[in-house]
Amino acid sequence: MILRCLILLLVLLSACSQTPESQPIPPQRAALAGQDPPSFGGYVRMNDTLVADYLVSDVNGGAPTDSWRWTNKKPTFRFKLTKITGLRFEANYTISNSTLATTGPVVITWSVNGHILGSAKESTDGYRKFTKPVPAEWLLPNAENIVTGEVDKVWVSPNDGAKLGFIISDLGFID
Amino acid sequence: MLVILILLGAFAAAGVAITLGRHAIERLQITLHREEQFAVSFVLGSGIWSFIVFGLCTVHVIYKGVLIGLAAAILLYGWKKGFHRLQGESFPPLPTIWKRLLTAVAAVFGVLYLAHAMAPEVSPDGAAYHLGLVGQYFRAHGFLPITTNIYASLSQAMEMLFMLPFAIGRHSAAAMTHLTFLCALPWLILCYGRRINQPAAGAFAAILIFCAPVIGLDGISAYNDIATASAIFTVFYLLQVWKQQRTNGLLTAIGIAAGFAFALKYTALLALPFALATIAWNMRRDGRKMLLPLIRVTAIASVLIAPWLIKNAIVIGNPVSPFLNSILKNPHVHIAFEQHYQKHMAMYAIASRTEIPLQVTAKGDKLTGLLGPIFLLSPLALLLLGNPALRPIALAALLFTLPYPANVGTRFLIPAAPFFALAIGIICSRIDRLAVGLALVHAVLSWPDAIPLYAAKYAWRLDGFPWKYALHLRPDEEFLLKRIGSYAITREIDKVVPPGKRVLGFDQIPEAYSKTEYLVGFQSATGDNLVDIFHCAIIPERRAVGRTQFHFPRQKLLRIRLVQNTNLAEERWSIAELRIRNNGQQVERKPNWRLRSSPNPWDVASAFDNSPVTRWSSWEPRKAGMFLEVQFLAPVEADEIILEISRDQTPGQMTLEGYDTYGNKYVLSSNPSESEIQPQSGLRLAATQELLARGIDYLLINDYNYGYEDVRRNTRYWGMELAAEKGTTRLYKLLGTIPEEAKP
Numbered sequence A: 001m002i003l004r005c006l007i008l009l010l011v012l013l014s015a016c017s018q019t020p021e022s023q024p025i026p027p028q029r030a031a032l033a034g035q036d037p038p039s040f041g042g043y044v045r046m047n048d049t050l051v052a053d054y055l056v057s058d059v060n061g062g063a064p065t066d067s068w069r070w071t072n073k074k075p076t077f078r079f080k081l082t083k084i085t086g087l088r089f090e091a092n093y094t095i096s097n098s099t100l101a102t103t104g105p106v107v108i109t110w111s112v113n114g115h116i117l118g119s120a121k122e123s124t125d126g127y128r129k130f131t132k133p134v135p136a137e138w139l140l141p142n143a144e145n146i147v148t149g150e151v152d153k154v155w156v157s158p159n160d161g162a163k164l165g166f167i168i169s170d171l172g173f174i175d
Numbered sequence B: 001m002l003v004i005l006i007l008l009g010a011f012a013a014a015g016v017a018i019t020l021g022r023h024a025i026e027r028l029q030i031t032l033h034r035e036e037q038f039a040v041s042f043v044l045g046s047g048i049w050s051f052i053v054f055g056l057c058t059v060h061v062i063y064k065g066v067l068i069g070l071a072a073a074i075l076l077y078g079w080k081k082g083f084h085r086l087q088g089e090s091f092p093p094l095p096t097i098w099k100r101l102l103t104a105v106a107a108v109f110g111v112l113y114l115a116h117a118m119a120p121e122v123s124p125d126g127a128a129y130h131l132g133l134v135g136q137y138f139r140a141h142g143f144l145p146i147t148t149n150i151y152a153s154l155s156q157a158m159e160m161l162f163m164l165p166f167a168i169g170r171h172s173a174a175a176m177t178h179l180t181f182l183c184a185l186p187w188l189i190l191c192y193g194r195r196i197n198q199p200a201a202g203a204f205a206a207i208l209i210f211c212a213p214v215i216g217l218d219g220i221s222a223y224n225d226i227a228t229a230s231a232i233f234t235v236f237y238l239l240q241v242w243k244q245q246r247t248n249g250l251l252t253a254i255g256i257a258a259g260f261a262f263a264l265k266y267t268a269l270l271a272l273p274f275a276l277a278t279i280a281w282n283m284r285r286d287g288r289k290m291l292l293p294l295i296r297v298t299a300i301a302s303v304l305i306a307p308w309l310i311k312n313a314i315v316i317g318n319p320v321s322p323f324l325n326s327i328l329k330n331p332h333v334h335i336a337f338e339q340h341y342q343k344h345m346a347m348y349a350i351a352s353r354t355e356i357p358l359q360v361t362a363k364g365d366k367l368t369g370l371l372g373p374i375f376l377l378s379p380l381a382l383l384l385l386g387n388p389a390l391r392p393i394a395l396a397a398l399l400f401t402l403p404y405p406a407n408v409g410t411r412f413l414i415p416a417a418p419f420f421a422l423a424i425g426i427i428c429s430r431i432d433r434l435a436v437g438l439a440l441v442h443a444v445l446s447w448p449d450a451i452p453l454y455a456a457k458y459a460w461r462l463d464g465f466p467w468k469y470a471l472h473l474r475p476d477e478e479f480l481l482k483r484i485g486s487y488a489i490t491r492e493i494d495k496v497v498p499p500g501k502r503v504l505g506f507d508q509i510p511e512a513y514s515k516t517e518y519l520v521g522f523q524s525a526t527g528d529n530l531v532d533i534f535h536c537a538i539i540p541e542r543r544a545v546g547r548t549q550f551h552f553p554r555q556k557l558l559r560i561r562l563v564q565n566t567n568l569a570e571e572r573w574s575i576a577e578l579r580i581r582n583n584g585q586q587v588e589r590k591p592n593w594r595l596r597s598s599p600n601p602w603d604v605a606s607a608f609d610n611s612p613v614t615r616w617s618s619w620e621p622r623k624a625g626m627f628l629e630v631q632f633l634a635p636v637e638a639d640e641i642i643l644e645i646s647r648d649q650t651p652g653q654m655t656l657e658g659y660d661t662y663g664n665k666y667v668l669s670s671n672p673s674e675s676e677i678q679p680q681s682g683l684r685l686a687a688t689q690e691l692l693a694r695g696i697d698y699l700l701i702n703d704y705n706y707g708y709e710d711v712r713r714n715t716r717y718w719g720m721e722l723a724a725e726k727g728t729t730r731l732y733k734l735l736g737t738i739p740e741e742a743k744p
Helices: A002-014 A097-103 B002-027 B034-058 B064-081 B096-118 B124-140 B157-195 B199-211 B213-219 B225-245 B248-264 B266-285 B291-315 B335-345 B353-363 B373-386 B391-399 B417-428 B432-446 B476-483 B487-496 B525-536 B601-608 B683-693 B708-713
Strands: A043-045 A055-059 A069-080 A088-095 A106-112 A115-122 A126-133 A144-151 A167-174 B502-505 B517-520 B546-564 B577-582 B594-598 B627-645 B654-659 B665-669 B673-676 B698-702 B720-726 B729-734
Touching: A043 A069, A043 B708, A088 A097, A088 A106, A088 A144, A106 A126, A115 A126, A144 A167, B002 B034, B002 B064, B002 B096, B002 B157, B002 B248, B034 B064, B034 B157, B034 B225, B034 B248, B034 B291, B064 B157, B096 B157, B096 B199, B096 B213, B096 B432, B124 B157, B157 B199, B157 B213, B157 B225, B157 B248, B157 B417, B199 B213, B199 B417, B199 B432, B213 B225, B225 B248, B225 B266, B225 B391, B225 B417, B248 B266, B248 B291, B266 B291, B266 B391, B335 B525, B353 B373, B373 B391, B373 B417, B373 B432, B391 B417, B417 B432, B476 B487, B487 B698, B487 B720, B487 B729, B502 B525, B517 B525, B525 B601, B525 B683, B546 B577, B546 B665, B577 B601, B594 B601, B601 B627, B683 B729, B698 B708, B708 B729
Parallel strands: B502 B517, B502 B698
Antiparallel strands: A043 A167, A055 A069, A069 A144, A069 A167, A088 A126, A088 A167, A106 A115, A106 A144, B546 B627, B546 B654, B546 B673, B577 B627, B594 B627, B654 B665, B698 B729, B720 B729
């Protein structure tokens, strides 16, 4: 009885909802006047809209909104730089305790256009930042610059053999 | 001065509630023990006062003078009537050990809670919408027809109670009002124990509830959970009194408390059927007619429940918004949102429901808060089912846990927690020392400094002892900047955004500290559409790069209808543009064409606006029978229909139907061809222009929001300019044009 009354009350109250019978044609939007930006630049976050343009190899796929991605052994990225002087390379990444437990401490070596920029030995899990100035002579203006972050040991899945290195969030060149 | 105003606001709110409650108890001729009178009066009076403030909001007379004047008149009346004096019989004295333990716990935790409640309000929901809405109503002197915030559609009796203290002592005074409930609830539990001759159990349960970390944290914030639990427990309490006294006045009071419970929180509606079932059971057992008592309770409760349903029915078109949208369809909350929300609330961050017991009692990070490890003994409540006198406690514990699976946050166990605490108390107090020991252990484990010893690192809990901020010896801004990550940008928004301009963002901000109109993307259908426009410009899968072409013999048509034939529970159906063509040319769209769609008829125009960043979407799982329709007032000659669609949906079976000039229906085509089209350039600017056209003037974006980096790097291509920046949050002004220097 009470339940019926309640349902009846809700139905009556919902009658206030104004469902339109139909709608007219709306104002027509003008043809697009905007431009698209250049395809890629000197820094990328993994949830960047153009992230695919920066990935060369060994970085796992992810949903567009994922702010991080697993790497394989030698993740490789490309960047386009309009200026090459006074730049620092920066990478923000995470070492996972689940892989570290199996691999033990790992060493990640960062290279720019084939030049070794530096290494970081990671013995504990957590968030890391690697940053170091990059000599201008290593860099190419208005062309592709290749960056790799090679990890010496990867975790191998016992189920499907998938290899996991570290978790990358963002990297690139900054002033 | 602020400290005095905060205390004044809180005392005024409590005083008004107690006065109204005692007046009601006197008129209803309810006999209570001395110890019970203030707490029961406070809860009943809060229900009545919230109803009065609802009325004031409805007629738009929410002014500081009106609230304070009315409160003063009520308090004066109460003083004259002697409502500040206690009357009647007392309970037998409490055992000394419990009296000492209760006093010690109340003193230690009381000071801690007082310090937190009096410090500036920093709770996520309190600062974002509980007090955010209070601020909006206060500025508008009453209710606003808010359709862009689901939280404005929830029942808001607590917000009504916040109005008076907010008018006097601002945010902290409002939080103090919730703290008053945190004092009333354990007191009621204690009194209940004494009323059923289980004083030790009552004392034990009162300590469990008062100290429980999540209850303390909730109670010092401008939330509503403790008030809800208090209202529910008052229903339970008054039912116990009614079993002993059987007066109509008690039935009225039960109705008030049950209605108030719903007015505080939808999920507390269960208090009403619980009351009705209890009354019916007892009347039937005694062989007495039950109809009139049930009608009385229902009618009184309805007086407090109905205003919220009616408000929603008028503003949203769904009396129980933001729920049941698939039945009570409306333009303001998408069904997809509701489904997503329910899915999230059912799991939060846990991978399996087996994590729940430890999370809600000892870990506290994934389900936001912990009750304390002693609550792991809650299954003991089942033992009371075998005892007819104590069975209602177990039944109430189970009943008020029923809504919990829908939202597994620890806070949503608070309404059931008093009953579990009582049950544990009754079982454990059979060995008095055991109960005392457990209560002591619980108090120690609940102290903020002890929690990190066993809980998860990021457990939601009270942090520190902010007495300098409580006494406002240090600037409020300092505390707010420290505790609320988005406070700094919120202040910037108020500085930068002119009055009357609207800001779109993806996350909540502490709106309680802002006067700017701010839309949170996920909080309404409007917000969903705005965010979708933004995302259509940059997420490749959302761009309209798919083309579906229906060819058919040229003919004159009075109507076309595109019908979906595929069921896909995981996907929505969306169409960016529907173009009607003849002989290779688009037929010009005429103002007198009529557009229809089912579902979501409110957005159908988005498929006919020539914009690649807007789209009609079902905003619910794709189902066979969904359709879009165009009716022409004069026959239109056509031989082709083109759909421009995004690739975030699986191609499905569709049928194109046509109606000729005689009204006959034909299948024009059910075998469309699929192709790809080049994405258009300039979608970013188009999105900005569309947002502007829909009344958005600024965009707030955090570095973890999708598109942050794109907007940061390509600001000019979006037709925006940076207006403010704090930390990793940026505020952009929408211009809608590309500055000259960005053009090639």
